[in-house]
Each structure stands twice: as C-alpha cells, then as structure tokens.
Amino acid sequence: MVQDERDIEALKAELASLEAMLADLESGKIPHGLGKPFDDRDRQTVIRRRIEKIKSTLLDSNYRRS
Secondary structure (H helix, E strand, O other): OHHHHHHHHHHHHHHHHHHHHHHHHHHOOOOOOOOOHHHHHHHHHHHHHHHHHHHHHHHHHHHHHO
16 A cells, blocks of 8 residues: 555656656757757657556546545
C-alpha cells in the first residue's frame, strides 16, 4: 500500500513536470531544435502521449481505491 502511494506521487510529479515542459515548448520558451520542426512536433507528441498515459493510470488507481 505504501509503495502504491509512492508510485502515485511519483506519477503526479512526472505529470506536473511534463505539463510544464509541454507548455514551455508550445509557448516558445524552449527554443526549437536546429531547424528541425518535425523533431519538435514529434517531441510534443511523445510528451502528450505520456501525459495521457499518466492521467489514465492515475484515474485507474483512483477507481481501484474506491
């Protein structure tokens, strides 16, 4: 049970970090990669997918605890 709580907290921290990174990428705070716009879009897509996976996992863990 304690390990589950640690895992959930770690996922929440990763989610917050990824959401901040994505916001920075989208706002231009993180510069685009050396003239390779497709790499930046791929990076954003990978981040968005990870965010969705984390949200799904957290939602599932909430249902299991209920």
